[in-house]
Amino acid sequence: MVPTIIVHGGAGDIPESRVEGKLKGVKLAAVIGQRILSEGGSALDAVEAAVVSMENDEYFNAGYGSVLNVNGEVEMEASIMSGKDLNVGAVTLIKDFLHPISIAHKVLTDSPHSLLGGEGAKLFALEKGFTTVPPESLISQHARAALNSFLQHGEFGRTEIGMDTKSDVGTVGAVALDSNGHIAVATSTGGMSGKAVGRIGDTPQIGSGTYADDYVGGVSTTGHGETILKYCLAHSIIKLMENGKDASAATKMAVEGMTKRLNNTAGAITLSKNGDVGIHFSSQRLAWAYIKSNKLFYGINHDEVFEDDVSL
């Protein structure tokens, strides 16, 4: 199997000023993930590393740079899934760790449970040797500005489309197929600006933000969380593929079907079990990148594909 990775850096009305930074970030994440795959690493390790890279980057709404809840606090969530055995690790309501996706991966490998939240997730992370960071250290200037703008003008519950600042998009995700034919998917987010304390979105809900099944493929989604979870967007794409649609057609059908039914936007990236790619977004923009045959493909607008040579 030829290993492949695809990543996204969030769907939404991304302002022009953020385009370059997001493209740089998704390209880097794809290269970091692909490097692991090309050295024989697992799809799980590749998607974690790709997401970690974007969690470090203030251009994305995950880890450092996460958007803030209505009280001005970061509350992050992340999930990771292994297509081999359908194992899941996920965390939510994380306030003081830089890399929720790494804690989620540890839940997958070390916990009898799949999803841990709040204080319980923190206890688990501390037990496993993760180090807390001061919550303020996760807050970027940009996230603070986005919250202020929301508090002045926000249209609650639709913060990822049509906002004045258009700046709180940027959930990140990665889907990889490794040389052993295993698929893994990882997704991480800070949620939406001005969200209520304790709001849990689609990202940690398996079948909504994340799904992986070696017999079919893998999907990571991004966009308006409450809309994605009502539609079980990731699982809907997987089921369309299971019923014979290819990765591209299934991704388009489900994203458009969701937007038509629920009048809100999202995007998804998909790999089939054979490494075929699906990318579709009903939002204005989605930052994405993938690597195939030593070429790096990427884009952010509709009907746009750039191509670079890549050295791993």
Added chain:
Amino acid sequence: MVPTIIVHGGAGDIPESRVEGKLKGVKLAAVIGQRILSEGGSALDAVEAAVVSMENDEYFNAGYGSVLNVNGEVEMEASIMSGKDLNVGAVTLIKDFLHPISIAHKVLTDSPHSLLGGEGAKLFALEKGFTTVPPESLISQHARAALNSFLQHGEFGRTEIGMDTKSDVGTVGAVALDSNGHIAVATSTGGMSGKAVGRIGDTPQIGSGTYADDYVGGVSTTGHGETILKYCLAHSIIKLMENGKDASAATKMAVEGMTKRLNNTAGAITLSKNGDVGIHFSSQRLAWAYIKSNKLFYGINHDEVFEDDVSL
């Protein structure tokens, strides 16, 4: 449309001593829900009332009588979904309210979000006028005994099948179709005995514990939570029905498919948009009841259907 309701009181290895109490509880819950439907009430109100009745009953693992986490605390979760618009309300990590399903219903009607957890869920509930109860008041003698038994003999992560006490099963759920043709589903649980602090199961995850879509039908599931969420059991049943399977065949196919793939058990109750019933469980027992044409049907063992006349 002839209104119908079906309820369950949990899948698992239910000990003989708990059979009668569970059957009494599911029959009562079905009658309470059907009474609302027959007076022209909504499916949402009917499933909430049916679940509230079981949350009050110590024979079920929801509300009063919820099983305890490893620290001896109650942490409950619940979800409710409207098939008309796919709206969702859900809560998790609830420690000091008697009726998580009623808070979930309020999230559906009053919050821009779908799922609230922990302190944020509590803040929301207090704002909406719900009253806290002392956490100890939710603990039954039975739940305490189940935790003690788990702490001595527990097989972690498989507490709902094969446990010595076999006593911590009893997630509750209801699916209703009202006279306007709308479907709603509600599910509520205390989780599993000895679970880690902060563990979130399948119940609040839409597509796993609960799904409703007026164009297809509604499903509530019960069983080993981590297994159900990895398989997106409720959404899997909905998708099989969307692709032409009837309620009964779809429920059986998905439950058996999950158990074959993941080697753990569950049960599900289903109504199609036409009111056709599906009931299937790979566990030893599942307490269920439904009402059709003034007859109350119920059972708890495989291949067993009892029938009573019912006066509403």
